[in-house]
Amino acid sequence: MSVDKFLTEKNINVRAMKSKMADIWRPARGINIKEIKTGLFLFQFYHKDDMQWVVKGGPWSFDGAILVFNTVGNGEDPTKVLLNEVEFWIQIYDLPVGYMSESIGKQLGNFFGTFVQYDSSNNKSIWREFMRIRIKVDVRRPLKRKKKICKKDKSDVIVHCKYEKLGDLCFVCGLLTHTERFCSKRSTAESESVNKEWGSWLRAPPRRAGGSSRSKWLREEDDGDWGNKIDGGTNNEKFSGFQKSDLVQRRDNSNQESAFFSFDGADTNNSEMAKLAMQASQSK
Incomplete structure (x- = not known):
């Protein structure tokens, strides 16, 4: 069991706070939240692992107000527990x-x-x-x-x-x-x-950015066995939906395709370059 308070001068919507914190934490055995006096709450967890997860995952907040909590011992007056x-x-x-x-x-x-x-x-x-x-x-x-x-x-x-x-x-x-x-x-x-x-x-930026799933072609620094992850751990000719011959053909055409890219950040006229590449292709 812990005694808790929110660091705020605003009034807390107690009913909304109870539902919000329970939804965030999702304790396996549930949680009981009781206001013992204005702005001071008792949070009763029914399994020690649920409480430890909350303690290690903090700080927590509701409506921008940081939650401060401390454990309450047996026979201890929760109104006298320090919350600093x-x-x-x-x-x-x-x-x-x-x-x-x-x-x-x-x-x-x-x-x-x-x-x-x-x-x-x-x-x-x-x-x-x-x-x-x-x-x-x-x-x-x-x-x-x-x-x-x-x-x-x-x-x-x-x-x-x-x-x-x-x-x-x-x-x-x-x-x-x-x-x-x-x-x-x-x-x-x-x-x-x-x-x-x-x-x-x-405020530190989020450590894990949300958004779409990571591209399978994007490597992380600790992806030591990346090749096997891409081809499913097999050594056959299939390479994540493409044949190796397709990759060879792409390398053969790399000179023509590279005409459409600028790697040094210079301002290039892509339309003119495309025309030149088209003419070169038709003249062959």
């Missing part, structure tokens, strides 16, 4: 070459929050754009955005942080507990223009 921390996967960009190790990740994790886990599976790419680590964030403090690193050659570099599954936050003070509209710092500012040091750029 939430875990995020973060992506750290602009790291120098040689600074992608787990030891560096622990140091950075303990700067941006409290280090929890290093994503070693993010190391498989031939080129890593960012380091990925999981941290615990204190929601009473502003989100950290960047850090200056001093390299061995005494030069400095600034690395930037993005948060996965980041919900609403205040662009004025950087807190997760409210949006700019409800920020007291903004309401007490003397000038109309308030400096916003946080923004939507703190």
Whole structure:
């Protein structure tokens, strides 16, 4: 069982929230959600694996509001359980070459929050754009955005942080507990223009893009046995719907077909090139 609250100044539609969270999580044994007082909920799972899946898959949000939760022990008063921390996967960009190790990740994790886990599976790419680590964030403090690193050659570099599954936050003070509209710092500012040091750029892009299915001709970096995957694991003449003779014929015609493509980005007159290729073909 866990006690939960949403970080928001808005009123939560409790009925909609219950259905939405249950539909997202789909616990095998079901879930019971009860509001014990305004804005504070008890989430009762009927199997420990269901609860662990939710804990590891967070953060979660409803209507943009981040969900903060903590476990409740036997005989413990749920209204007195601290709800001050939430875990995020973060992506750290602009790291120098040689600074992608787990030891560096622990140091950075303990700067941006409290280090929890290093994503070693993010190391498989031939080129890593960012380091990925999981941290615990204190929601009473502003989100950290960047850090200056001093390299061995005494030069400095600034690395930037993005948060996965980041919900609403205040662009004025950087807190997760409210949006700019409800920020007291903004309401007490003397000038109309308030400096916003946080923004939507703190949200990390989705790690898996949606859309149509991947082309079977597109290789990933770890597709070591790609040839067998394409021809179905057999050595016969059939090659994914084409005959090998078709591939040979295509290579023979590659010189003529290449006249229709520009690989250097130059502006070419395709219609004129098509006419020339047609005339050359008819003259044979």
